[in-house]
């Protein structure tokens with residue numbers, strides 16, 4: 001966690017909890033790390049990681065494009081002023097609306113199956129997503145390049161799909177590969193890029209190689225970048241990348257307050273956030289760093305549990321920390337990616353506010369509210 005403790009207390013007082021907070025300096029630093037590793041590669045932010053408009057505007061101003069996988073994400077890209085080569089339209093089952101809006105904006109499409117060649121708007125710019133059929137070092141639900149995964153065309157199909165695109169009057173820019181998310185071992189990328197470069201003889205030179213995202217926060221970024229650049233140069237191609245999590249995860253913290261404690265077979269620290277605010281622990285068994293913002297001598301082992309009537313509603317297990325006191329704050333780290341983005345209104349819970357920490361801005365305050373907390377009326381607003 002990169003934010004000062006006093007600032008976290010201040011944010012919780014001002015905006016209430018649960019609350020997502022983001023450190024602007026860490027957002028900028030993450031982008032700088034990507035640029036330093038990947039050099040001139042074009043960066044497309046996979047906005048599924050965190051689609052908040054303020055964050056998108058900031059990335060857009062820094063020259064970053066967007067990878068979009070739904071009509072709503074394309075609308076967000078347009079809303080922040082992105083167009084043409086700044087937008088990638090991706091997804092395994094794109095709707096007619098996505099083709100139409102993508103075409104209107106001059107976006108590049110990522111073709112996920114052969115059938116799509118006939119569905120693309122006339123004279124589209126397109127990449128072909130290849131499934132390299134690899135097992136990778138991440139949770140099964142996060143792996144997207146395994147032989148049994150629903151994404152991309154096979155290595156055998158890829159040259160034919162490029163040809164079909166050209167024959168149909170589209171611009172076949174090149175190949176795309178994304179093997180999954182939160183991948184720990186850089187060798188997985190080496191293997192994936194290696195499988196793609198085996199296609200070089202059949203495809204000939206290409207304009208673009210899109211190496212996707214999926215980099216674990218502790219993965220060897222420079223190693224991944226070196227392999228991606230080598231693969232691109234094997235095709236004589238420009239390198240594009242699509243990080244989501246890497247750009248925003250560390251900048252974000254979920255702030256939650258202790259509601260109480262309970263001892264059954266285990267010690268539970270009950271807090272006011274849970275699976276509706278951070279689904280990753282329940283969905284992927286993800287482990288997020290937990291920082292209790294209080295002191296004490298009586299240290300125990302605690303599970304951090306949310307308020308939902310679901311046994312799986314746990315944010316963390318086996319956390320060593322001082323005896324919790326009611327009203328104290330817990331900071332759940334690395335929550336900037338797939339935290340707010342995957343939050344839900346299950347149980348008619350209002351989604352939390354989001355705030356950006358950038359000292360010296362935001363009407364003289366260090367914090368700027370970038371999404372207000374929902375009300376129950378917001379949650380049922382579309383119901384009739």
Ligand SMILES: Cc1ncc(COP(=O)(O)O)c(C=O)c1O
Pocket residue numbers: 046048049067090144178180181182212213214215242243244245246337
């Ligand atoms: C095609 C594609 N690109 C990029 C990403 C971003 O992945 P990550 O957030 O792990 O970097 C995803 C995530 O699912 C994806 O599906």
